[in-house]
Amino acid sequence: MPARVGYGALLRTPGVWTFLVPALVARLPYAMLGMGILLLVKDTHGSYGTASTVAAVAAVAQALVGPQTGRLADRYGQAPVLVPTVVVHALSVGALIALALGHAPAWSLFLAAAPAGASVPQIGAMVRARWISTFSAEGAAAAPKVSTAFAFESVTDEFTFVIGPILAAAVATSVSPAAGLAAEAALTLAGGLAFAAQRRTAPARVVREPGVRQASALASPGVRLLAGTFLGVGTVFGGMQVSVNAFADSVGQHGAAGTVYGVFAGGSMVAGVLYGVIAWRRSVQQRMILGYALLVLGCSTLWAMPNLVALSVAGLVCGLAIAPTLISGYTLVETLVEDGAKTEAFTWLTGAIGLGLATGSTAAGQLIDAHGPSAGFLVPVTGAGLGLVALVTLRGLLVPRGGRGAVAAGSAERGAPGRLVGATEG
Known part of the structure; x- marks a missing residue:
């Protein structure tokens, strides 16, 4: 165990x-x-x-x-x-x-x-x-x-x-x-x-070896896949922020928007706390797929919610899936790159969330203007759905090849520390 x-x-x-x-x-x-x-x-x-x-x-x-x-x-x-x-x-x-x-x-x-x-x-x-x-x-x-x-x-x-x-x-x-x-x-x-x-x-x-070019962390297909899936998570954040505010305005309760979004974010915080104290038996790849599937399931109901209470419950389901998905992704990326590219790899994932947030909020705003507040909730389910399809189809890219990634060449200035072997198992 x-x-x-x-x-x-x-x-x-x-x-x-x-x-x-x-x-x-x-x-x-x-x-x-x-x-x-x-x-x-x-x-x-x-x-x-x-x-x-x-x-x-x-x-x-x-x-x-x-x-x-x-x-x-x-x-x-x-x-x-x-x-x-x-x-x-x-x-x-x-x-x-x-x-x-x-x-x-x-x-x-x-x-x-x-x-x-x-x-x-x-x-x-x-x-x-x-x-x-x-x-x-x-x-x-x-x-x-x-x-x-x-x-x-x-x-x-x-x-x-x-x-x-x-x-x-x-x-x-x-x-x-x-x-x-x-x-x-x-x-x-x-x-x-x-x-x-x-x-x-x-x-x-990490000091580069003379004559050896250090490749970007994005050279790893697994990192590119994770960045794409994190882009989908970002659209959930962006679409939710705009759509929740628009929905609350449409029912004359603008002040309740913060509460609804707080339930969404609070669900993610609770799930993150629980994730860290559970002794997981499933591999981290399986955990990420399951978390992402739950995210898509939760997002798929948002557009049909008739009132703020129902929207809060649906948002809670989405929030509960966010943290496990992100934690699994950050854990996986550590196994896919060398020590000299880890910070860059993490920033690609964080940057993908930010880019997805900006894209999701813009797209949701346009849908809301054209079709009403509930239409904005189609953005989270679309972004997350595309991310899940990519994740399931290309999940083989998330398995480290040959024990170590071949992304960065060089040696650590204070000696090369050992890689966290087995991180994908626990």
């Missing part, structure tokens, strides 16, 4: 709190940026269209550039990449605030939003890479610990996605719209610098 590792034992691992606390501060603003931009630009330019487009520019830039930041972190180390990244982010957000308050034309806001989104630090991916580095010397025995650690990270992600927008909105309404975005930049800068200062727990930098 697989060993079970509880959260208490995980969090008692020496040294982990030194990076977990600053990481929480740095990743909390991750979900504040879009809300902060939306509230500020709507206030200064009076248009939801302009505001949502500026926010979308930032989201797309983050999704496309984030993986390159992760690749640089694998090659040069986390701190040398993270420090300039958070500085650029703070300056870019500052420029965006100044332009918005100055009622600058929309195109100038787009120019500022692009670097602001591109420089969002990939803290979640870096934390996951640190967990792997922490347990790498334990070999196969570390697999249950990594699974629990990734469950913990999933819960943390959900927490930031729930709290971040609320915090941004609270600061924006109680102080000023500009203050909400300024708070995001300040937290990112302070948390990012504090996280970068914890060098002892950082993964070893």
Whole structure:
């Protein structure tokens, strides 16, 4: 029977709190940026269209550039990449605030939003890479610990996605719209610098062998498949956010939208907590397929819900499937790439979620405008359905070949740590 590792034992691992606390501060603003931009630009330019487009520019830039930041972190180390990244982010957000308050034309806001989104630090991916580095010397025995650690990270992600927008909105309404975005930049800068200062727990930098080119983590077919399936999960997030708000508006209960979406996110948090404490007998590939199938099943009922109570129940089913799916995906990607490409691989998955979120929210908005609020819920089931088809059809790509991936060439600067053999089994 697989060993079970509880959260208490995980969090008692020496040294982990030194990076977990600053990481929480740095990743909390991750979900504040879009809300902060939306509230500020709507206030200064009076248009939801302009505001949502500026926010979308930032989201797309983050999704496309984030993986390159992760690749640089694998090659040069986390701190040398993270420090300039958070500085650029703070300056870019500052420029965006100044332009918005100055009622600058929309195109100038787009120019500022692009670097602001591109420089969002990939803290979640870096934390996951640190967990792997922490347990790498334990070999196969570390697999249950990594699974629990990734469950913990999933819960943390959900927490930031729930709290971040609320915090941004609270600061924006109680102080000023500009203050909400300024708070995001300040937290990112302070948390990012504090996280970068914890060098002892950082993964070893991988030094490339002379004359050998390091391939991208995306060169792995399995990583590409996981990125595609995570894109489908992102459309669920984006479609739900827009459609829940539109549905609540249509029944005259706009204030209930946050409660409905909170049930959805809360279900994912609960499932993430439970996932990390169960001693699983099924392989992680099977777990991901089952989780994704449950996600599609839950999403398939959303469009037919007659009221907010029924919608909350359907949303809960969807939420319960989110965390197991994401945790399984992050666990699988660790087995498909070499040590020198793990941070990049994690950022491709995170970036795919962000890109799916932007795509899903845009598509849902167009369907809602044309056919009513319930039509927006077709986006989550379509995106998740396509992801499930790809996952089932190409699931063989998720089995590591030859014991190790052949994605990155090189050796660890402090010696090559052992791979977490058996992670796909536990």
